[in-house]
Amino acid sequence: MQEISRQLLKLVYQDVKPAIGCTEPVAVAFAGSVCKKYVTGGIKKIVLTTSKNIYKNGKSVMVPHTNGKAGLKLAFCLGVLFGDESKKLTVLSDVNEQNLSETLNFMQNCDILEEIECESPSIYIKADVITENEAIQVIVASAHTNVVLIKVNEEIIFSKNICDTSSSDDELVSELDFDKIIQISDDIDLDELFLLKEGINMNIKAFNEALENTYALNIGKTLKDLQDKNILGNDIITTIRIATSSAADMRMGGGNLPIMTSGGSGNQGIGVILPLYLVAEKENVGEEKMLRAIFLANAVNKYVKLYSGKLSGMCGCAIGAGVGVCAGMTYMLGGNNEQIKGSCNNLLANLTGMICDGAKDNCSLKLASSASEAVISSYLALNGVIVNKNVGIIGCDIENTIKNVGILCNQGFKYSDDIMLNIIR
Structure with a gap:
């Protein structure tokens, strides 16, 4: 288990880095x-x-x-x-x-x-x-x-060989499952999580910057105005929509502040870190538990990508970062392993198939939707609502569901991705 933990840590941090x-x-x-x-x-x-x-x-x-x-x-x-x-x-x-x-x-x-x-x-x-x-x-x-x-x-x-890392990745996937990822997140040395604290500060600065200035479509800022006018509620879901879309506005609008990425994506870094930070603040979760939850979310995002690919025809904020948030939040709020897995299935039953039509200013909308739906999926699982197994994209367990999503990404969405490319060229 110690060797798997070391490999997973290395794999996760390959794609958790500051990016402008x-x-x-x-x-x-x-x-x-x-x-x-x-x-x-x-x-x-x-x-x-x-x-x-x-x-x-x-x-x-x-x-x-x-x-x-x-x-x-x-x-x-x-x-x-x-x-x-x-x-x-x-x-x-x-x-x-x-x-x-x-x-x-x-x-x-x-x-x-x-x-x-x-x-x-x-x-x-x-x-x-x-x-x-x-x-x-x-x-x-x-x-x-x-x-x-x-x-x-x-x-x-x-x-060097383009595929130098693929065999080791495949070997790790064959040894990993959600129970092991959760256990590793529980046991990992707290000193290994320092980079995640840095990421929280980075991504908070990004969304505050967008609320104070004008970036891209101003989606986050406008949502905040709607909340202030009592058109949108003053609740955690709306707050997460505002925070994630604001940070994405800054990033996709050519802003110069760094973002801590997840799975090699800045928007996914926003989508992993900010919802967990904001829920932890609301629920009075301690820093150590929150950091372990953020690591778990990053690890799950990476796990999904080992099946779906780093970039695919599906929106990674939905099927990768969103699933990571489900796992991290349910874990952070005291859910058991079945609830953690169930929350992830809840989200994949909802958002599988959200198409990626390229990076652009309106990605803020998809990120906000994915992040807020992930939080809802987690709260549903914590309150006893988990989608049935072996129905649609949902497999016999969460690992099987993610394999199904990977098949859909690599075989089905390969063609839709080609069509999308022709549309946007």
């Missing part, structure tokens, strides 16, 4: 920053090839420090000109107005092509940069900052 901006365009900017190290002459041409999911999630979402501008080309050019590779998903944190102006001018005078590689991992970015002196190729795959190839003038500087 939507992680897909930021990953493209990161790829640009890796190329930057090898540029010695003027850049003449850029060919940016991405998976359909990277393209879908980067086309319309605003890039940080750009005054509301969007697009993968812009993200890459900022990275290749001014990005700091060492900062990973905060690669654009130091970009300023002068950098933006120079980047926009550069883009007008550079040949930049954008292509989609349909037969690739869901996270896949290949950048070819042709300069006066060299031809550089960088590939990032399987994770947002996982560099698998660096090639300069046909000389391979760095290379």
